Amino acid sequence: MNVPTTRFAPSPSGLLHLGNARTALFSLLAALPDGRFLLRIEDSDRARASPVFEHALRADLAWLGFAAHIDEAAVWRQSERGAVYDDFLQKLARDNLVYPCFCTESELAAERASQRARGLPPRYGGRCAALDPAAALARVAAGGAAVWRFRVPPGQEVTFCDVVRGPQRVATSLLGDFVVRRAQGEAMFFFANALDDALSGVTLVLRGEDHLANTPRQILILRALGLPVPEYGHLPLVLSAGGVPLSKRDGAGSLAALREEGFLPLAVINYLARLGAVVGSERLLPLMDLAQAFDRRRIGHAPARYDREQLLHWQRVAMAGTPVTEWLPWVAEYVPEADRLRFVEAVRPNALFPEDFRRWAGIVYGERRTLDEDARAAIGAAGAEFFRVAAAHLDAGGAAGDLPTVLKAAGHGGRRLFHGLRAALTGRLAGPELKDILALMPRALVARRLLECGSTDAQDL
Known part of the structure; x- marks a missing residue:
């Protein structure tokens, strides 16, 4: 059996959100236990990439428990690989598979508008494709601003089997000659991305469905260069509760915020493993057990919606399962x-x-507790006599744990008894067992809080 190599290739342009984390998790689960899981930092967009965000995403991956599975010696940064991309661009140029394009943005916009007006999909019409290669290169050498476009072979189809979505088929006539290098000299994302996948030995790419349109272009590039083409699987997007795709730019559903709130990493990965996918167990599973249960064929096609209640469910399970x-x-x-x-x-x-x-x-x-409104109402309903009886029992040397029995004997029974005591001692009606509170709380503190409630109007506490 072939051992898979997967990767997670984030852009350090914002905080990782749950959608990014799910992509990382699925990629890791697909590689475990014997495959390789690579991390690549796609920081070629200098205007948006930041070392601050790279540090943050590294902290997020470590918190989730993924860092131990990353080969640090194999971490690549796109910003450090410009020479590699230039070499492969030159190879394509020697084979006349790319060409410089001098069309201005206004010319391209006019071309797209004309195509839309005729009911055609917008794509590059190939104006610069027929330029004499020597003349075009001389114009570039003279300082002419040009992007480089890939010559898409006409009259063909790009076919591949998406491991999530099944067979895909795209006519090359719909693609147009696409840009692989900007006029400023930087490689386009999907050119660098495809090269790095092939050169690092990635065999399976799991990523968001927003990259699906890039895949036929990347397959054409890799085939033209004689490089191996990985399998691709495109995951449905993760939407916010309001139905909007999560975004790094607005920090929606960020892992950093969940960590700050106190969510446990095991709760988060168990939630994410079931976000748009089926896991064959409803138990809380450690990472390696999740990998054993993971089946990429059971990833759904529909967008997955973030459900905080489900995340809280797994948080409760994880809290209960922690020693x-x-x-x-x-x-x-x-x-x-x-x-x-x-x-x-x-x-x-x-x-x-x-x-x-x-x-x-x-x-x-602590010296003080804050009463919520329900607690104030319970203290008022219990009445001053209730608390005077309780305080007198303690003054006489009685045990705090006997308070419920003493109060019941004095005619204070039922919900009023337990709500009154709990409200007086803790400031709320829900919480740990009352007997445990009475056993733990210092006796002097119990007496003081009971006296306060017996001598002061509940609204003034």
């Missing part, structure tokens, strides 16, 4: 050492993000 001991460092600064394990065990069922441990540490051990 208790891993959360101890999160609370070391706030929780007495003797209480830490019990505290984490008590809070974990209510912790959606790691930061929730610290928030609950502040509630259980």
